[in-house]
Amino acid sequence: MAGFGIYGLGRMGQAIARRLLRQGHEVHVYNRSPDPIALLAKEGAQSAASLADLVGQLEAPRCIWLMLPAGEATDQAILALADLLSPGDVLVDGGNSNWRDAHRRAMLLEQRGVAFLDVGTSGGVHGVERGFCLMVGGPDEAIDILDPVFDSLSPGRSQESGGPTPPNPNPARRPGFVRTGASGSGHFVKMVHNGIEYGMMQAIAEGFDLLAATATPATRASEKFDLKLDAIADAWRSSSVISSWLIDLAAAALNSDPKLSAFAGRIEDSGEGRWMLHDAIESNIPTPALASALFARIQSRRDNAFGNQLISAMRMGFGGHKEPPART
Amino acid sequence: MAGFGIYGLGRMGQAIARRLLRQGHEVHVYNRSPDPIALLAKEGAQSAASLADLVGQLEAPRCIWLMLPAGEATDQAILALADLLSPGDVLVDGGNSNWRDAHRRAMLLEQRGVAFLDVGTSGGVHGVERGFCLMVGGPDEAIDILDPVFDSLSPGRSQESGGPTPPNPNPARRPGFVRTGASGSGHFVKMVHNGIEYGMMQAIAEGFDLLAATATPATRASEKFDLKLDAIADAWRSSSVISSWLIDLAAAALNSDPKLSAFAGRIEDSGEGRWMLHDAIESNIPTPALASALFARIQSRRDNAFGNQLISAMRMGFGGHKEPPART
Amino acid sequence: MAGFGIYGLGRMGQAIARRLLRQGHEVHVYNRSPDPIALLAKEGAQSAASLADLVGQLEAPRCIWLMLPAGEATDQAILALADLLSPGDVLVDGGNSNWRDAHRRAMLLEQRGVAFLDVGTSGGVHGVERGFCLMVGGPDEAIDILDPVFDSLSPGRSQESGGPTPPNPNPARRPGFVRTGASGSGHFVKMVHNGIEYGMMQAIAEGFDLLAATATPATRASEKFDLKLDAIADAWRSSSVISSWLIDLAAAALNSDPKLSAFAGRIEDSGEGRWMLHDAIESNIPTPALASALFARIQSRRDNAFGNQLISAMRMGFGGHKEPPART
């Protein structure tokens, strides 16, 4: 790989750039708004003034890593770069794209001789230090070209989770990295990863919801325990069956503020959960925990549910039941 | 049956008394607060000044129908009546008691020679005109004594749901009435009835929730339909697969006010759904629709969910995601 | 309406034709396989030898009712009829089409001056006697042309569900019939109807599943009741809160065979549940009961679930738990 550029410097794009810079890579960056470019330039990145400038700064074979919102923004960037890149170059979509878009995009670029990789990127903003888990779909030759980048972005041996479970059977298998196969498979596997993440977070939330209820004088006073949620979360981080990075993060948040007062509890979802639910049903796979997690997020953002009003109205209709008044 | 008394004149107790009065029965009534007694006295009931007075007004074999809140109130009444009633009398628990309480209560009364019937009573306040669906557990001889009452309370042939489905195979089977078997089975069957009711209401709520969302300019403007929920509900009342009394009630409510503005959407639950979920799990029967219905009701009454706050906190932890602010 | 034809004589197409014939309509019928044509000809229908013949037999304005499998079969028929029909004619899609297809089909036909109606048709094979519930989307003028057909197909006043709920506020509102609005809205409302049907059926199934478990010596012997499921279902048909056509059908099935031995319990789904779940999520409406019903059906058709094997493997991994062997 002779030249490496990144287009899209949101939180994740910056994190990718930063980890590569710290590992000694030459990184060229471009973004629509200039502030993140300036920020990364101070950290050693080469700044580009336009997409054309970004391409122009790189030597062949050029590699450009897109880290943009899924959908239109990514499509527009691919269309623009299809005209700017040359045969032998590689374009990476590292964002949370729908895997169904990958095949079409790969076909478009293939006509220009440009290879396309769909890379599911997990690890969040902590990836700068912790490394990223990379799920890479697309042709092996293009992956080979980017091998030095994948080697630096992935976590390395030191970050493997420890414990007495058997080590990876193939010592040549790079931690936090997998070639998933044909175009689209990288984002497909990332979608499934995120679907699992939804279910895991919901499971953790339900547990702490019950702990919090039990810790509160309002419920079941006779059996009330004076539970310290931060201490419990800390204990679970080590050697428990549920020890996990998400429990680490829950513990960190609870240690900062056991009441989590900064969070209103209205949870966004970013698409992958919906896509996976849809794909699972098409494949005749029941995913009730995922559905539960998705519905809980949707419900958390609703102020009122017409369906609930109708249940109250039916209860009034058959039994004369009066429901409690609205929240004020 | 020589004398019939009712103790407990809430909405359902009044409805039972009223239907019996209209069908020419002599009905003696007692209640802790005097107003409902006076109300029913105007409609022809004999009023009692105390539980002892109620028992004293009746001739043997006495029949007393309890229509009290489940739990302690019913237990106290049964204890008091165990001392007042005589061998050969019949005590009916027509409320929404937990079926597990019936066996113990029947044993207690049996020691005094008093028979106990656990009667699941469905039909709501409309039962005055429409009749009640009665699920009766306990000894056949005691049920036989109360036959004239059950005959008047149950709906009669004219209320059978119509349509081309085969008529009841046994013409001797009384509509809206079933002898369920041993003590407790009447309330057990009523519990299952209510569990089905929870799931049906949730299903209807989800459908109208989507119709309401689609009827509103706020969502998916390009595909928005100008749906009239009241007209749709009316259409579904006749000949559709989902035609049902609950759809009748939904239609009535929507015709009164398509916005259901009087209802805040905070739904109570009265116990049977919880009991059935518990029993189903003990019997290794999955009941996901019932669980969904119960969770939706619980969630509708919560202002905040600590678990949701924790999901937001974890999302901030790994991805720096900022969630929307609290409701104001 | 001068001439009325039906293309597609499956169970529902035959039922539509039969009800219209019984009410004195002249009905022309066509089907790919000849047997149903011959059957209906004996009942008074005019048989057509081809789609062109069907159109040729009718006088303008022609009305053709399609009752075909959703998807390709319906699309092919519409394409063929677009060439055969004339301006002023009306084409009805009475099948279970996805509502998203209606707009495109209406546009295509509008170019030829042919009106398109998307009609959700509920009521099943019993509609011959009981009438059909019709949810009609499309232009009012075209609906007006078909008014005599809709009048005969819908149930009529006598089939309205009874009871003490308020009658339809607008006496001009025809029972079992609703004009839903723009193209696609008829099938949209039918999709929601079927989604509610899924949830209702799941709720009923869960209840009888528990009753059956309780009626069986295998579980919880001390609390076993000797429940008669057919008698219970019959009782619930009248005056209970869950009285409904589905309970009528459940009672009929249980009266035929309380063991339901003819049914293996592998349940198909026909699309609408999946579509509604998808649409609900797009509209940010949680539908957990529908999801439960859909997942239960999918699961009922699976012989093995890899995910369950993995849970067993993880349990073996952390706790050495040995699971029971496979079904034999």
Add this chain to the structure above:
Amino acid sequence: MAGFGIYGLGRMGQAIARRLLRQGHEVHVYNRSPDPIALLAKEGAQSAASLADLVGQLEAPRCIWLMLPAGEATDQAILALADLLSPGDVLVDGGNSNWRDAHRRAMLLEQRGVAFLDVGTSGGVHGVERGFCLMVGGPDEAIDILDPVFDSLSPGRSQESGGPTPPNPNPARRPGFVRTGASGSGHFVKMVHNGIEYGMMQAIAEGFDLLAATATPATRASEKFDLKLDAIADAWRSSSVISSWLIDLAAAALNSDPKLSAFAGRIEDSGEGRWMLHDAIESNIPTPALASALFARIQSRRDNAFGNQLISAMRMGFGGHKEPPART
């Protein structure tokens, strides 16, 4: 602590004994069947011939750790030991007891001057090397007596999960160890831990279920990917958001056999999930992911579901739908 005994040498009891022996503790062991005693004697344990012998071998203050099946076995042991132990001794219930039993047991023992600790023990058979996560309820003075044991059983600093999340704020907080408060709180927190575990495992299962479906030629051939589930699981172990011990275990199982042929997919549940669901509903906390996980396990063990048969029967009733035949 002068003397330490273990009663109950199942998989977990042996693991506890083994870790303590390896860390230099003197451990006395007893079990109903003699083989595990002999096994541990070879590893350095002192073997007891009876419960009385076990108690007799220890010096005051004696500590006995019970690792028995929840329920009757544990109750009988506590009753027997209440007579054998002396004031100042400590009895530990390290098994998966229902937290509601702890208060009663603590009261019983307190009358004899014996302290009772309810210790939730997580970590499985790997705890020998990895350490156990301990959730300890009961009086502080008794916990203090057992401090050397807890210190050896818990994982130690080296087993803390790594990564860039903030370290435990209180350096004095021992990893994998928490004092949860009053009697019962240790098992309560363990119950919640296991409930979270259920949900996490279900989330992982759903993800791999979809990966397996996609990896198989049977579904959606055009979009089929040739996914290597073992390699994907290995990649997720490092730096992904879902990195966790359960993913480690899933990876180990899939690397042993990507088909998991040894597992039939009939999953047991051991009580805690049911207890938590019950408690959550009592505390008005919705736990849909937990319910999903529990229902999936129950369903995995059923050969047939009467409710599903009834849905098929209703579908036949209204639409004449013929379902696929039974599994053969």
